[in-house]
Amino acid sequence: MTMLLARKIAYWLLWPLLAIVLAPVSLAAEDPLPSWRDGPGKAAIVEFVARVTRQDSAGYVEPHERIATFDNDGTLWSEQPLYFQAYYALDRIRDMAADHPEWKEREPYRSALAGDVKGLAAQGKGPVVEMLVAAHANVTTEAFTRSVAHWLATARHPRTGRLFTEMVYQPMLELLEYLRANDFKVFIVSGGGIDFIRVFSHERYGVPPEQVVGTTGGARFELRDGIPVVVKTGDISLIDDKAGKPVGIWRHIGRRPIFAAGNSDGDLQMLQYTTVARNEDDTTPRLGLIVHHTDGEREFEYDRESAVGRLDRALDMAPEQGWLVVDMKRDWRRVFPVAGS
Numbered sequence: 001m002t003m004l005l006a007r008k009i010a011y012w013l014l015w016p017l018l019a020i021v022l023a024p025v026s027l028a029a030e031d032p033l034p035s036w037r038d039g040p041g042k043a044a045i046v047e048f049v050a051r052v053t054r055q056d057s058a059g060y061v062e063p064h065e066r067i068a069t070f071d072n073d074g075t076l077w078s079e080q081p082l083y084f085q086a087y088y089a090l091d092r093i094r095d096m097a098a099d100h101p102e103w104k105e106r107e108p109y110r111s112a113l114a115g116d117v118k119g120l121a122a123q124g125k126g127p128v129v130e131m132l133v134a135a136h137a138n139v140t141t142e143a144f145t146r147s148v149a150h151w152l153a154t155a156r157h158p159r160t161g162r163l164f165t166e167m168v169y170q171p172m173l174e175l176l177e178y179l180r181a182n183d184f185k186v187f188i189v190s191g192g193g194i195d196f197i198r199v200f201s202h203e204r205y206g207v208p209p210e211q212v213v214g215t216t217g218g219a220r221f222e223l224r225d226g227i228p229v230v231v232k233t234g235d236i237s238l239i240d241d242k243a244g245k246p247v248g249i250w251r252h253i254g255r256r257p258i259f260a261a262g263n264s265d266g267d268l269q270m271l272q273y274t275t276v277a278r279n280e281d282d283t284t285p286r287l288g289l290i291v292h293h294t295d296g297e298r299e300f301e302y303d304r305e306s307a308v309g310r311l312d313r314a315l316d317m318a319p320e321q322g323w324l325v326v327d328m329k330r331d332w333r334r335v336f337p338v339a340g341s
Helices: 003-030 040-053 084-099 101-105 109-114 117-121 125-136 141-154 170-181 194-198 201-205 244-252 265-275 313-321
Strands: 067-070 185-193 212-224 227-238 259-262 287-292 324-327
Touching: 040 170, 040 287, 040 324, 067 170, 084 101, 084 109, 084 125, 084 141, 101 109, 109 117, 109 125, 125 212, 125 227, 141 194, 141 227, 170 185, 170 259, 185 194, 185 201, 185 244, 194 212, 212 244, 227 244, 244 265, 259 265, 265 287, 265 313, 287 313, 313 324
Parallel strands: 067 185, 067 259, 185 212, 259 287, 287 324
Antiparallel strands: 212 227
């Protein structure tokens, strides 16, 4: 037997074994959502993306119409036991308290200064937004950006001890990238402050500042020592929550999304705006996704009774509307990008 023939025989004998060994590596490399467990949820996402991107599909959508919107708090990163931006505001309020002695007797500032997170959460969004505005006002946009960047680089979550930016969801990071790879334009549409989210959205999510829609405060132009600056003021022009989300989408994006992801009743109107057909001719495939927080071990478990990120009406409406409910405990192999998640 010649050496060449022997090599060929060895190749054909060993190839089936090599294929078995190498197949899992190849499949893993091709999986665009490796942190998602195989199941109906992952399959529904992949099927939807294939349906709108295959040119031979009846549901094909031109790339410029592939708009995807994502809530931030509770959808792209954690939000318990308090919205992360509120923790930033707490630190700011403590720094400003000496100039506002009246805050010691006035909610939500009294709870904030006492470090009473439960008491602060119980105030509801209205008073908390008031506190956020006070913490963010009368500062130039450049100074605000520096302040938030420094805080994000140093502040840690009270329960996990992690940097807040380490508490983004790995499966959702993969979903963002998967959509972008299929020519979706991805926007963040959040009840959080637009200026706050823009500080870290590009680095953490790959979403540039101009693709962030959020609660928007007033601003004015000034010349300070001959330098042109924009100063944040104490009024609000848009609360980008609940019914404000479709308004924010229209104002900032100008196109109706075909994909929307949220996690709470604050996202209900965005999901409706995205997925409900306008008429018989409105046959464009659309997908609404809800992140359901069911994992108390790796993250937090909450829905209907939570003061933060309450999920009640949207959860009841999901089956009828065809919204995909992602069960965090069941559907995600891991939650956070860092070890131990």
